[in-house]
Amino acid sequence: MTTSPRTQPDDLRADCAACFGLCCVTLPFTRSSDFALTKPAGRPCLNLADDHRCGIHSGLRERGFTGCTVYECLGAGQKLSRHTFGGRDWRAHPELLPVMTAAYPVMRHLHELLWHLHHAAALPPAAPVRDRVTGMIATLDDLTHQDSDTLLAADLPALHAQAAELLRTASRLTRRHANPRARDHARADLTGRDMRNADLRAADLRGALLIGADLTGATLTHADLLGADLRAAVLSGADLSTALFLTQPQLNAARGDAATRLPDDLTRPPHWH
Template sequence: MSGVHAATDERARLRADCANCFGLCCVALPFAATADFAVDKEAGTPCRNLRPDFRCGIHARLREEGFAGCTVFDCQGAGQQVSQVTFAGRDWRTEPELAGQMFQVFAVMRQLHELLWYLAEALALPAAAPVHAQLRRARANIEGLTSGEAAMLAGLDVAGLRAEVNPLLLRTSELVRAGVPGRRKNRRGADLIGARLRGTDLRGANLRGAYLIAADLSRADLRTADLIGADLRDADLRGADLTDGIFLTQPQVNAAKGDAATRLPRGLERPAHWRA
């Protein structure tokens, strides 16, 4: 199996499987009444739309009911991992004493699964071969942590873990983007909120942590751009080419706007709410 296909299979596992989760995102996370959510909800309080079977009562009409924020969320498989592995099928509703720790572990697991997503991608990139051995060790360590006991996970130093992994991901990015011809733009952490970047050549650009909220990136060339941590909420990606974009996640894609002409990296799905 090629590295790309292996990474695709690995990342398929790192997607939400709501049927095997106890509605953790619908309870553990807070939200405020905005354009994305119709009401306020405190962390630890079940959403009013959560049914007794942990399914969403308005799943088919979330946007019409004012819960567009739910349609762009993806826990990257953390929900089912916490529900079925960490807590072995015991849920917060029948055993309310588990709730606090379960929600705390869910927050940690989301970050671990995000790191696993990045590591799976990095290991599939031939240009990153010089750091593959280190990447494999990092992945094995994190996979071991995801199978750990709840108490350990709740107290895990995720910031410290990220500090260990981030240099490897940065080196991966540098190795991959070095193969892009021409001058590569460095807009790391840049404030590009609402920026007019329609049709811009951003091949191999460093957009790590850039604020691209509501930016016009329609028809932009984002091939092999590093998009780790970039805020793409409401960014216009209609007709944009993100082929081989580095470290782009499904939640980032879900939060943006696109259409049938938007080209995505292998392993990412076109959101149902995008225009045809």
């Protein structure tokens, strides 16, 4: 079985040059193995330069900011910076910062839903729900182009529930077509598990804890990885070329190598060896 290429609109890809460093301002950090300092939401990171660029970008991991290297806004930052707030900088307009801080996670959530819905729309076996999926895409895309008041007034839980039901159906149709006897590991705790060379074709791994799991050489074609925690998971030589709902942040948090097969629309993290 083949799967249509995963194609995503350009506005669902981060463009830091078109953003006012919103992830470095609006999001909170807690001092931990991921962050070298604690920062509340709405306060600029100490490493954020006046031009909204990270002053230690090339050395984030070495300086204790691994959490920054695994994050991806999926285009939410530049959408808010350039469209929602019309290019008004929070430095020049500090009165906007509280609204930006409230709006950023909403936009990020909507963009993540859109990312997954576009992927679902490209799955041939999901044809029975494609019209509903494209309708949901249109609804969410329209919302992301509204003003901040409309954005903040949106019923995000209801929108999430509608999108989640469509994604579940698209996943089930696709996985059943690929492997009717696929494993069900949804929300399973597989932390640290030895799963080398495992046959996980079309497996349901939604929400699974795969922290530190060894998936070297595993086959994950058409496996549903929506929400799976891949922190420090070893993906060396694994085949994720047609994995469902895999995102760049998940890959950034994992460990792989040049032999790891990835979907065409995702990038091999620079820290992989």
